Amino acid sequence: MSNEDNEMLTMALSKGRIFEETMPLLEAAGISVNESPESSRKLILPTSDPRLRLLIVRASDVPTYVQYGAADFGIAGRDVLYEYMQEQPGGLYQPTDLNIAKCRLAVAVREGFDYEEAVKKGARLRVATKYVNVAREHFAKKGVYVDIIKLYGSMELAPLVGLADAIVDVVSTGGTLRANNLVPVEDVMPVSSRLIVNQAALKTRATRLMPILEAFEKAAI
Numbered sequence: 001m002s003n004e005d006n007e008m009l010t011m012a013l014s015k016g017r018i019f020e021e022t023m024p025l026l027e028a029a030g031i032s033v034n035e036s037p038e039s040s041r042k043l044i045l046p047t048s049d050p051r052l053r054l055l056i057v058r059a060s061d062v063p064t065y066v067q068y069g070a071a072d073f074g075i076a077g078r079d080v081l082y083e084y085m086q087e088q089p090g091g092l093y094q095p096t097d098l099n100i101a102k103c104r105l106a107v108a109v110r111e112g113f114d115y116e117e118a119v120k121k122g123a124r125l126r127v128a129t130k131y132v133n134v135a136r137e138h139f140a141k142k143g144v145y146v147d148i149i150k151l152y153g154s155m156e157l158a159p160l161v162g163l164a165d166a167i168v169d170v171v172s173t174g175g176t177l178r179a180n181n182l183v184p185v186e187d188v189m190p191v192s193s194r195l196i197v198n199q200a201a202l203k204t205r206a207t208r209l210m211p212i213l214e215a216f217e218k219a220a221i
């Protein structure tokens with residue numbers, strides 16, 4: 001056995017939907033996880049493979065852990081990756097769309113707000129979002145002037161209390177928008193989660209990494 005074969009591999013994941021939807025992919029690679037990040041307070045979880053451990057981090061922190069090599073690989077949504085790449089381009093290898101955690105980024109407004117008219121009039125729109133780079137690029141392409149208001153969550157509240165005219169947020173079933181009397185008015189991009197791999201790890205730990213990446217890829221189809 002070479003040194004590389006003995007080395008511990010580290011995978012970064014967020015808890016919640018990405019963790020849940022990754023479990024079947026790990027199982028396809030013959031790996032199981034006995035502890036749940038929902039019930040355990042541990043941030044480093046062992047797996048049935050003594051040479052693979054999981055780091056439980058915020059969804060938007062996954063690219064950072066992988067880019068700096070604190071994790072060899074991880075899984076992140078296209079929304080998060082797009083936003084991250086605007087600030088830190090390069091450095092992450094994105095081999096596979098895993099087709100999990102599927103949703104879309106969309107513009108939404110309060111019911112009754114005439115979005116088309118506001119855009120046509122050339123009014124300056126106030127847009128609340130956690131995806132500031134995605135939103136800026138989307139409206140720049142349309143030639144719409146916007147003031148972006150950065151929020152960290154509960155974006156749906158902003159149009160209801162006069163903080164913003166519109167939001168850019170994740171929509172899946174549309175239930176959250178409906179519950180808050182908001183309507184989607186424009187799609188920004190389709191979203192699913194992708195494998196991301198540290199570029200140095202890909203070279204130095206290929207023997208260990210490739211079988212897991214390939215199993216994920218196969219299971220994701």
Ligand SMILES: Nc1ncnc2c1ncn2[C@@H]1O[C@H](COP(=O)(O)OP(=O)(O)OP(=O)(O)O)[C@@H](O)[C@H]1O
Pocket residue numbers: 014015016017018058059060061076077078079080101102103152153170171172173191192193
């Ligand atoms: N309702 C949804 N349905 C399907 N996929 C979703 C949904 N909401 C978010 N996602 C996808 O899953 C990823 C992780 O979302 P999750 O809700 O677990 O974290 P978050 O709350 O967005 O992140 P953070 O904890 O950093 O604020 C998102 O980046 C997005 O790609």
Ligand SMILES: O=P(O)(O)OC[C@H]1O[C@H](OP(=O)(O)OP(=O)(O)O)[C@H](O)[C@@H]1O
Pocket residue numbers: 169170171172173174175176177
């Ligand atoms: O269109 P929907 O199906 O309502 O999903 C959209 C919601 O999902 C996400 O929130 P969160 O992660 O809190 O969703 P969750 O309630 O499913 O956990 C996102 O920030 C939206 O608020």
